[in-house]
Amino acid sequence: MRIAILGTGTFATALATGWTRAGHDVNIGGRSPQRAAAAAEASGAHYGPLPDIVKDADAVLLSVRWEGIADILTAVGAPDGSLTGKPLIDPTNAVDHGIGVLRTDPGRAIAQRVAELAPGAHVVKALHLFPSTRWTAPTSPPVTVPICGDDPAPLQTVSSLIRDIGGTPVVFGGLDRARQLEEVAGFVITLAFAGINPQLAIPAV
Ligand SMILES: NC(=O)c1ccc[n+]([C@@H]2O[C@H](COP(=O)([O-])OP(=O)(O)OC[C@H]3O[C@@H](n4cnc5c(N)ncnc54)[C@H](OP(=O)(O)O)[C@@H]3O)[C@@H](O)[C@H]2O)c1
Structure with missing residues (x-):
């Protein structure tokens, strides 16, 4: 597949590495051509x-800090429909670094804001829960990656891309459940920065 990555930081570089290794044609862009x-x-x-x-x-993978989402989507013409029909993967965590409280309005997901900023794009919430290093050094057995989206075909496309970097995708629900997935990341971030292994806070059922 041809994959565009918006953003040039840690996460963008890790996912570009994973997908390039899997044989995809990856193109990176950001506000700094040097980066x-x-x-x-x-x-x-x-x-x-x-x-x-x-x-x-x-x-398309959206890989910028949540404060930069509107800027970068505007820079690629998303508000004018440039991403219409394309799967748009949203791995962003709208949280203050190290704290884990979501900065979106109550009941709202940042993924829903992304969908508003990119009319016609098929937004899929995915890959926000694991550190970027997971995708350059996959584990065995593979980690489970819950994803949210409203359309079957883009969910299949993103699922295939997740398998290619060593994850097992699971469709958790529509974009109306993305807030719940984003809260899980906030939960994990809060415990991890408090020095607690989040895996020990989840019952083995
Ligand atoms: N790193 C991880 O392990 C991880 C895991 C899960 C999810 N994520 C999510 O992935 C996203 C990227 O994280 P990261 O770790 O790659 O962060 P990072 O290394 O700090 O990179 C942030 C990227 O956002 C860009 N950016 C920030 N504000 C911008 C703006 N106003 N306009 C355009 N670009 C802007 C930066 O561009 P400049 O370089 O020009 O400043 C840079 O390319 C975040 O939303 C994060 O929550 C990260």
């Missing part, structure tokens, strides 16, 4: 100007 070039070099991917890299993409 896009560095991320591409580190991951074996390509880089290009922001509006261009989404044009032929079969899937």
Whole structure:
């Protein structure tokens, strides 16, 4: 697949590495061409100007800090429909670093805000729960990756991309359940930064 990655940081580089290794054609773009070039070099991917890299993409990964979502989606023309029909993977955590409290309005998911900013795109909440290193060093057995989205075909596309980097996807529900998945990340982040293994806080059922 042709995958466009919006963002040039840690997560973008890790996912570009994983998908490039799996044989996909990955194109990275961000507000700094220099950082896009560095991320591409580190991951074996390509880089290009922001509006261009989404044009032929079969899937798009949104990989910026949550405060930058509107800026980067605007930079690729998403509010004007440039991502119409494309799977748009949202792994963002709208939390203060190290605290875990969601910064979205009560009952609202950042994934729903992403959908508003990218009309016509098929937003899939995914990959927000595990650290980026998981996708460059997969485990055996594979980790389970719950995902949310409203359309079967993009969910299948994203599921396939998750398997390619060593995860087992599970469809958790529609985008109306993304808030619940985002709260789980907040729960994990809160415990992890308190020095507690979150896995020990979940019953083995
Ligand atoms: N790292 C992880 O393990 C992990 C795991 C799960 C989910 N995530 C999520 O993945 C996303 C990226 O995380 P990261 O770890 O890669 O963070 P990072 O290394 O700090 O990189 C952040 C990226 O966001 C961009 N950015 C910030 N504000 C922007 C704006 N206003 N306009 C355009 N770009 C902007 C930065 O661009 P500049 O370089 O130009 O500042 C950079 O490319 C976050 O939403 C995070 O919650 C990360």
